[in-house]
Amino acid sequence: MIEVLVSEKLVVRVPCAVIEHNGKVLAGQRSAALSFPLQWEFPGGKLEKGETDEQALFREIMEELNVSVEIIDKLPETSKDQGWREIVLVPFVCKVDTIDFILTEHEQILWLDPDDLPTLDWTEADLNVIKNYYDYLAAKI
Numbered sequence: 170m171i172e173v174l175v176s177e178k179l180v181v182r183v184p185c186a187v188i189e190h191n192g193k194v195l196a197g198q199r200s201a202a203l204s205f206p207l208q209w210e211f212p213g214g215k216l217e218k219g220e221t222d223e224q225a226l227f228r229e230i231m232e233e234l235n236v237s238v239e240i241i242d243k244l245p246e247t248s249k250d251q252g253w254r255e256i257v258l259v260p261f262v263c264k265v266d267t268i269d270f271i272l273t274e275h276e277q278i279l280w281l282d283p284d285d286l287p288t289l290d291w292t293e294a295d296l297n298v299i300k301n302y303y304d305y306l307a308a309k310i
């Protein structure tokens with residue numbers, strides 16, 4: 170008899186925020202001490218047990234930037250296969266009442282014109298998020 174070992178892949182759901190303010194978009198640089206060191210991302214993080222995507226988003230943004238975000242729209246989910254796990258990014262277009270952030274995790278943040286987003290070194294999964302964000306902006310015109 171031939172045994173086939175089918176290993177289940179860990180699927181990590183990561184809600185993240187494409188934060189818009191005055192026509193610019195927020196990019197966050199990951200800490201040198203974390204995975205994907207010094208690469209750029211949209212703030213957010215992994216879902217905790219029992220949380221919805223939205224609850225995790227609000228918690229993570231409060232933890233990382235010390236602000237509340239308001240969700241405007243949802244972008245398509247994108248995934249990145251890392252072999253041992255799959256990261257599923259769940260991006261939300263968001264706005265904030267204040268940009269007086271307190272950074273607790275990021276090396277730095279930048280506000281960029283949407284057109285300038287590709288100038289940064291994003292994590293691979295984010296390249297699709299940016300593409301989908303462009304489609305979203307184009308559909309709004």
Ligand SMILES: Nc1nc2c([nH]c(=O)n2[C@H]2C[C@H](O)[C@@H](COP(=O)(O)OP(=O)(O)OP(=O)(O)O)O2)c(=O)[nH]1
Binds near residue numbers: 185205292293
């Ligand atoms: N928040 C966020 N995470 C992203 C993006 N793109 C991307 O690949 N990721 C990855 C990095 C992390 O592996 C995971 C988010 O988990 P996390 O924010 O809790 O970060 P972490 O360094 O503690 O996670 P880990 O890789 O050590 O498991 O998703 C993005 O745009 N935003």
